[in-house]
Every structure is written in structure tokens, then in C-alpha cells.
Amino acid sequence: MPDDIDGFKAVILSGSPMSVRSDQAFHINLDSIRGKKPLLGVCYGAQYLAHFHGGEVGASSTREYGRANLNYVHPDEPFFKGINKGSQVWMSHSDTIKKLPTGGTLLASTNDVENAAYKIEGEKTYAIQFHPEVYHSTDGKLLLQNFLIDIAEVKPDWTPNAFVEETVAHLKEQIGDDKVVLGLSGGVDSSVAAMLLHKAIGNNLYCIFVNNGLLRKNEFSQVLHQYEGMGLNVKGVDASARFMEALAGESDPEKKRKAIGRVFIEVFDDEATSIKDVTYLAQGTIYPDVIESVSATGGPSATIKSHHNVGGLPDFMKLKVVEPLKALFKDEVRRVGASMGMAPELLGRHPFPGPGLAIRILGDITPEKVAILQEVDAVFIENLKKWNLYDKVWQAGAILLPVNSVGVMGDERTYEKCVALRAVESTDGMTADWVNLPYEFLQATSNEIINKVKGVNRVVYDISSKPPATIEWE
Secondary structure (H helix, E strand, C coil), X not given: CCCCCCCCCCEEECCCCCCCCXXXXXXXXXXXXXXXXXXXXXXXXXXXXXHCCCCEEEEEEEXXXXXXXXXXXXXXXXXXXXXXXXXXXXXXXXXXXXXXXCCEEEEEEECCCXXXXXXXXXXXXXXXXXXXXXXXXXXHHXXXXXXXXXXXXXXXXXXXXXXXXXXXXXXXXXXXXXXEEEEECCCHHHHHHHHHHHHHHHHHEEEEEEECCCCCCCHHHHHHHHCCCCCCCEEEEECHHHHHHHHCCCCCHHHHHHHXXXXXXXXXXXXXXXXXXXXXXXXXXXXXXXXXXXXXXXXXXXXXXXXXXXXXXXXXXXXXXXXXXXXXXXXXXXXXXXXXXXXXXXXXXXXXXXXXXXXXXXXCCCHHHHHHHHHHHHHHHHHHHHCCCHHHCCEEEEEEEEEEEEEEECCEEEEEEEEEEEEEECCCCCCEEECCCCHHHHHHHHHHHHHHCCCEEEEEECCCCECCCCCCCC
């Protein structure tokens, strides 16, 4: 925390994977904040304020993850202005506040969490056990608005246009006349990053789209066609053999991610070397990538999964990194892209993991498994579009499971693969809930997959939320 906080309008104590009851719990001195600046504790932050200031925090009798509803909201409380009993909130914690801190007044409860929100009398100090920043807390944006704008008097002046103007100016100053190589994926993040850089440095941006052999069916050619007419300098590189060789026999999900990240870097290094005087490597890293890749011992969150575009470059690669989107969430990236006039079809494209189908194939990777999953995925995605469901889903994909199951086809016994379909709704990927797809759609899609994709005889649908599950299975 900065020593001088005079320039700050408010302070938010965030969530954490740690327990305030642990010896390793974060400790901060709040003397310069409490009673002097508006303060909001979220989840761990709420427990911290209670545990170290006269309250009590203990282990929950059950894990509390996912949706809950407020069954009590304090009347006439400005912090909860416009938010009523029944509002859905999103929980993600294993400890609970058993006793409020000194001066604490209860503001809200759920069926399972009595002390879901409170304030400290005589201060602009508030605390909530749930997460207002996520899509599935339906009034979370309003709650943050009440705190930041009404209570802390922060001016809401961030706009996509202003971000573009400021970022382009910063990129011009940072990069100057240097050359930049950027790894395009065909997705929203790298495409928006490319357009920002193109505005800043024009033809000094060199975009590389790598076929890692783990893309969706026909995606390599489709993505290259997608970028035609956007003014970008794009080169397609087929490195699928290198990736498949690096993944041969590897089953551990983290090692698969690391191997893919390593080969990506190697490919980019080869391409950058072929371009004279390249100085920077640009990446479409966004904030959720950073959060999920940080270690609890080296930062504020647990390492959920490593991302191939997070963590810096190896010593042998002499390029500097530029990441114009790393402070934004996915929904903000889309708004920035729209403000630059990018096509709605590109901006509405479902997120696709950087490691591709490698983390949707549980276990080791083989060309045969990739081919099976590409066919399954193609049926699923195409049917979502045919049934006008694609734009109602934030992300969808199929997972090839490392198990065979018995089936019967044409009166003969089969022993073939099982695939899981996954479709979620979200805005930023930090939380997600499964989409209640129509039974008729699931029935038709399952039948088509089993009838058309040789090697698959069973289809299941994943109905897990994030948390406690993640969107991807690996």
C-alpha cells in the first residue's frame, strides 16, 4: 500500500485465497484509512476488518460458493440504495464472520450467511462477504456505484473512447519508431490489442497467427480470412508439428500449458528474428489472465492455472513486452473494440483458450484425439448458431474425457469415448454459470455428434458454475 494516500478517493480491501485466521494472513496498517477515507472490505477484506477489530471469524460448517439471495437488507441504508431483499449475490469463501467488529451494524444477510454485509458506525467503512464485482451478483454494479460515486464521490469518467485515446498516445510514446511483433489468436483480446497498436505505430506492427494444431476445425484459414480488410500486416505460420512434438506423452495440465507457452515463445522468436530490428513482443493479456496466474506467495491470489501469455519472456528472447489490455476485463475489451469500429462478429466471438484443444483433451494429446474433438466441437458450435443460441452464450466448447464407455450401435457393442459439452454465461470470465440450454437442442446435438463423429458414443452436459469449478476443465 502506498505510504501517501492523500490522492486516493477511497480504498477497497479485496478478496484473497488466504484465511484471516492463518499465520500467513496479510496484515496492513489501516490507521491512515479508517475514519479518514471511505473503505470497503470485500470477502477477505470484510473478514479482516472483523477479525482484527473486535469481531470473530471462524470456519464455515459448509463451503459457501456460488449464488445466494439476500433475505434481509437494512432499510434506508445509502450503501444498499436501490437494492432489495431477494437480490442475487455470489459467494466464494470457506470462512464466515461469526461476530461483527466493534461498532459494526448489520446491513444484509442471506439464508446461510447472517453477516453478509455490515458498516462501522461513525465511519464510511463498509464490508460485504459476497463479491459485487462479478456478473452473477445481479446488483453488484449498483452497490459499487453507491459506494464509489455516492459515498466516496469518485467521478465516473472512464469511457472506451478515452481509453483508446490515452492508450494510443502512451503506445506512441513508449514504442516510438520501434517495430512490434504480435501473436494473433483470432480472438477478441489479441485483435483489439492489434488495432490499438496499429493506430499507434501503423506498419511497424507485424502480426503473427500461429497454427498450433490445436485450433478449432478449419480455424487457421478462417481466421486469416477474417483479418483481410482490417489493414493489419498478418502472417500465418503453421507450427502444428512443433507443438504436437512438444506435447507428446504429456498428461499433466500445467505441464501441457507450459509446453505450449514455451513453443509459442520459440515460434515468435523465430519469426521476430526474421524481421529486422524488432524490439517488442505485444500480447493480448487481460486482467483475468494476470489474476489466475499469480501465486499466493508472490501476489494477492492463488495460482489457478498458468496462462501462456503471462510471466515474462525467457532470457534468450531479447524483446520487451507490451500489453495494452492487461488492466481490462473481457467486457471492457469488447467495449474498446466497438469504439474503434471493429466488426460485431469478431467482438462477439466466444473466448477460446490460448492452449486451444490441448486443455479440452484430458490426458495426453494425439492427432487422433484432436481430430475427434474438432469434429465434436464443430457440431456443437454450429448448432448453437443454427438454434440462435450462440450470442446467448459467453463461451462454449467440448471436452474429450479420458474414459471409454460401453454403448450399442447397430446391435453391436461399442467401447468408445465420452465427451462433455460446456456452455457458460459471464461477462469477464472471473465467474460463470452454466447455461440452461433447451433439452431439444441438447438432444439434437447429442444425436448428431454420436451419429457423425466416429469414436464417440456418449455425450454429457456440464452444469457446474465457476466457482467452484473453472470454465475449462484443465
